[in-house]
Amino acid sequence: MTNPFKPTAGMTPPVLVGRQHDLDDFSYALDDGVGAPGRLMYITGARGVGKTVMLNALGNVARQRDWLVIDETAENGFMQRLIDALRKPKHLINAVKLPSASMGVPGTPFDATVALGSVELAGQEHALDFRQAMGDRLDKLEKKQRGILITLDEVQASSLDEMRSLATAVQHLIREQRNIAFVFAGLPSMVEDVVNDKVLTFLRRAERRHLGDVPLEEVRNAFKETITANGLTTDEATLDMLAAATNGYPFMIQLVGYWTWRAADGREDGPSGVLTSGDAENGIARAKLKLGDMVHGPALDSLSPVARDYLLAMAQDDGPSSTRDVARRLERDAGYANVYRTQLIKEDIIYATGYGYVDFKLPYLRDYLREHGAYHQMRRTLEAGD
Template sequence: MKTNPFKPTAGKTPPVLVGRQSVLDDFKFALMDGVGAPGRLRYVTGPRGVGKTVMLNALGDYAKSLGWVVVDQTAEPGFTAGIIQALRDGGGNKTMEAITLPSASVTTPIPGVEASVQLGAVELRRREKAYNLRQAIGGKLDTMDESNQGVLVTLDEVQKTSIEEIRSLAIGIQHLIREDRNVAFVFAGLPSMVEEVINDKVITFLRRAEKDHLGSVDLQEIWMSFERTIAQYGKNADYQVLNELALATNGYPFMIQLVGYWAWRYSDVNGHDDVITAEDAEQGIRRAKLKLGDMVHAPAFDGLSAMAKDYLLAMSQDDGPSSTSEIAARIERSPQYASVYRAQLIEEDIIESTGYGYVDFKIPYLRDYLKEHAAHHQMKMTLQKMMEEGNPMGADGNDM
């Protein structure tokens, strides 16, 4: 059996990164342009499954190919310590010892850390962390040929809950840039999450970051990548089959891998060792849509507020673009109230405006998924609301 080249797994590098050459080129220029190039501070955003994580990987791979040291972290508690640890593991350097600043009110001899009575404990800890990061990255750079190579830090799944550590990292990076060190920083997250971080009141430095807003990919490029990948791994698919596969993705990156993977898989199952037939493709596409529900629609939907969910469920009653005033009526809210949720869903790349007073789904097949699961989600939400009102299973204590 021939190896299936498609990788429908979150964060897994696909056989071909379709339609993202311009982002890669931008970043290449930024690294070539030398210290201080604006594109060295950037962020990648877009909806679930659009390819943020694999883009961070691709940028990291490119930097590595130039001899850069790349540290990849996810913005979970303790990630700053993780960065320091990673730099230490990748070749020890004694300047990387973490320091602990006195928590009280003395002036410290450490440059950049002007602790004073005015500084609160939080502020002090933030600067201490920033200082340690700066030392760790700077120390690493000292061991390198800094005229050619630098340190790239990537931070995935940025979110508000990690804001304190992100502030420290931002301060650290800001200092390094100011000192003309050879550094780059790229972070990624869902639109609302990165926006919160960018618009932080305490640290404004990240507002200067360049934005890569990832969206859907050109169908023609997808068509060509299917053709090339399938042939390269030893099967054949005719023009019409390639059309079906490409169309079924709707330009959505995760769907490229799902459709490719399942079409390939069904061709194996159906005993077609050298070819993907129209029937294999059809079965694969059906399966890919189901998988998209589990892997993208369900987590994207679950992460929303109850009102946003109501809004989407109301939209899913339509078969095409929905009238916003009609949606407001369906969820029994004023148009003003409904528009708050509409704006949130647009920012989150889940729906889009399709003309005055109309919205439509932006994530492919989400409508079908919601139609199919509406009853289930309604029930879950009713339970959720009952729980929130402190009345789990009805006041009479009947546990069903």
């Protein structure tokens, strides 16, 4: 039997849990007409919380309305890729012309000037070309009440220059009352850098969707629906167990589902066609291991050594940690430790449980740190020796 769960970044899950409200708001914004506030939006949240999947789902909302949807990732050169996508038929003609242009005289001073100038002009030119390309497409689409949605994923600090060009153009298009929507997504601190950029002040007016945990009740229903719709049966207690193991963290829903399904499907002994509590135990254990490789590892890698130490110091506690104890364990004063506390909260890795207390937000991170703590400590020692 095909495993219905999708524990892969960016893969649309069998049931999109807990996000109906966001989709409804976006539908409303599209139907509300030009200039509706929800048409300019940014999505943040920790790794694996479902940002990419959300962009796909919003794209589908627009496609249902027959909009043109262009999905891009904010890697180097995305402005040009957007322009190309908008000018698809023309783009083919450009591609044919390209070789003859580069057949000039390579390495001559003329080439050098062109190259230098193009670096400086690229930003403005891109903004203008993009506006032009959007305008041309919209002229035709708007006659049929259609619009254009642009989604931009993985916004990061390095894309700031191009984000500026894009945002300037989008701002103009909004002012010209064109039928557009623009949604971008990234990790909380990345997106914050972009939104706080002086040039991009208008993005502060964008609606922010900070994605977090989804309700366990909905997780449970999603398990029930997915398991039974795909040909297995299970009991209520097992469903409770599966739901609880996810902590409402979207990536974990798919991991737990996938590995439990695999345990049930691949079992040689016992009842077939039934997903048992034993399968669930098995699957949950595998899911935790995978979560470490796929989420905890990369999340820790992207942190500074002191931020990692902060987490290691927290992992010594079985529940919420006193920020004072953490500072003491780090052998630092409270002010210094607080910088890292703030940073980790912003990244959705920890949260404040009450005054002076913090706890882990990413599920099972404490266990992961306890198991891999020595390794991270060692790496830090290596880094310090560089």
